[in-house]
Amino acid sequence: MSDCIFCKIASHEIPSEIVYEDEKICVYKDLSPQAPVHVLMIPKKHIESLDDVTEEDQELLGYMLYKVHDIVKLMGIENGYRVVSNNGEDAFQTVKHMHLHILGGRKFGWPPG
Ligand code: AMP
Ligand code: ZN
Numbered sequence: 001m002s003d004c005i006f007c008k009i010a011s012h013e014i015p016s017e018i019v020y021e022d023e024k025i026c027v028y029k030d031l032s033p034q035a036p037v038h039v040l041m042i043p044k045k046h047i048e049s050l051d052d053v054t055e056e057d058q059e060l061l062g063y064m065l066y067k068v069h070d071i072v073k074l075m076g077i078e079n080g081y082r083v084v085s086n087n088g089e090d091a092f093q094t095v096k097h098m099h100l101h102i103l104g105g106r107k108f109g110w111p112p113g
Helices: 005-010 055-074
Strands: 018-021 025-029 037-043 081-084 100-104
Touching: 005 025, 005 037, 018 055, 025 055, 037 055, 055 081, 055 100
Parallel strands: none
Antiparallel strands: 018 025, 025 037, 037 100, 081 100
């Protein structure tokens, strides 16, 4: 999508600290980190939120979760991590391109705020 900031990161139109990418996904450091390690994993395909996934996205979504532990290893996270996806207004999704936050390097509270 032409005016989507995350699509622009995935296509290298705007710079970001990409830590991993392949033909399906892109992973980069969050601009405003909420933990010692905080990266975002996006599908290169523009999908607005989990509300917008279709049957044909099942493999892509599975792939994203499958890759999480590789990213966790790559980023040197030990002792656990959190994966978060904010979807829609009540969850304060601010960028309308579906993404997974992968956070680690500190202890997290529960329930989340
Ligand atoms: P959410 O609020 O779940 O939609 O998360 C959006 C995340 O994107 C926030 O944590 C922002 O800090 C992050 N973010 C916004 N713009 C950029 C950018 N250009 N590069 C990296 N992270 C970004
Ligand atoms: Zn997009």
